[in-house]
Amino acid sequence: MKGKIAIIxxxxxxxxxxxxxxxxxxxRLYEKSWRPGGRMSTRHSDEFQFDHxxxxxxxxxxxxxxxxxxALLDGIIRPWDARFMAFDGGNPLKYKERQEVVYVGTPSMNSLCQYLARDLEVRCxxxxQTCRYGAQGWFVNVANGIEEGPFDLLISTIPAPQNHDLFTTETTLREGLASVQMRGCSTLMxxxxxxxxxxxxGAIVSNSPVGWIGLDSSKPARPxxxxxxxxxTGDxxxxLLNAETSQIEDLLLEELKKIxxxxxxAASHRSLHRWRYAGTSKVAGQKYFLDPVSKLAFCGDWCIKGRVEAAFMSAEALATALLK
Ligand SMILES: Cc1cc2nc3c(=O)[nH]c(=O)nc-3n(C[C@H](O)[C@H](O)[C@H](O)COP(=O)(O)OP(=O)(O)OC[C@H]3O[C@@H](n4cnc5c(N)ncnc54)[C@H](O)[C@@H]3O)c2cc1C
Known part of the structure; x- marks a missing residue:
């Protein structure tokens, strides 16, 4: 019989x-949102679409x-032939020659995660809310009050500070999480x-509250x-995490105008999303965490670098160790 793994x-x-x-x-994957994607998400309004x-x-x-x-052959990801500009505060510096190809999901950033999820068991x-390890293995308790399990191994892929809150008694692994620092981000659409x-x-901005401006509709296959x-920026x-929405919008709009x-x-659509955990300013410094005794593992971008490829590398390293 196959071993059972739950992934959060x-x-x-x-x-x-x-x-x-x-x-x-x-x-089996457990996802709190209505669909897979996490920080590779896309927002749709009636007339507009944003990778936020x-x-x-x-x-x-x-x-x-x-x-x-x-995914590349199937057109789920495609290169984005974008011209990037560097700004220092409000001042244009120069076109920033891209050294490498950059990719996006198509027709939305979220498409890649949807594609990867298509043949998996994902509970959206x-x-x-809680996880419990007993004689039979791991049980997870989802918001609707139902406990599911047992699982032979539990892997959590949520941001490190959220793991810290969810696993309050697994002291061996918690020590590694405590040093990780993640930053917030406000996204104005x-x-x-x-x-x-x-x-x-695309504009990469320094010395400003704004870190990035992107013309999302210039990505391939967008409406x-x-x-x-x-x-x-992360700082x-x-x-701004607890500031009024109008205060954040005004600050970012003023900077946008200046830059x-x-x-x-004057935009027809305006909305704001606040990410509590967006990037990672201090990484764990090891590719994954695995405790063979308590049958618990953590991994994610925050182990290596706050980037999509780093998230992949963390997952691949843990999977390789488990398959051995
Ligand atoms: C604003 C912003 C801009 C970024 N820009 C870039 C960029 O340009 N290039 C780049 O490479 N990277 C960028 N990143 C980073 C990139 O998005 C991440 O590195 C990557 O998506 C992390 O993937 P993950 O699976 O590790 O984490 P996540 O995508 O955060 O996935 C964790 C999942 O766990 C779910 N979850 C959390 N708690 C629970 C729970 N209790 N129960 C069930 N499910 C739960 C969440 O809903 C989420 O779907 C950016 C991130 C943000 C937020």
């Missing part, structure tokens, strides 16, 4: 793990390239009926209307 979180880490482990184990988390990702390692080979709207007057698709994403993301000349107040 259906972002790129959880889905990668499940893809590697599915033929050897019975794998991950903007693009790179493929540097051979393992990640192999893993994504079919399943917010794991703006939709326009007309094109905006800029001659670049026609102009959509723009403005993201705060400002933390500072690009775009009048975001």
């Amino acid at each position: 979180g259906a972002g790129i880490t959880g889905l990668t793990l499940a893809q590697f482990l599915k033929s050897t184990f019975d794998v 988390g991950t903007q693009y990702f790179t493929i540097r390692g051979a393992e990640f390239r192999n893993f994504l080979h079919k 709207d399943a917010d794991v 703006l939709g326009f009926h007309d094109p905006v007057d800029i001659d670049w698709e 026609g209307n102009t959509s723009l994403v403005v993201q705060s 400002w993301g933390d500072k 690009s000349g775009i009048d975001g107040w």
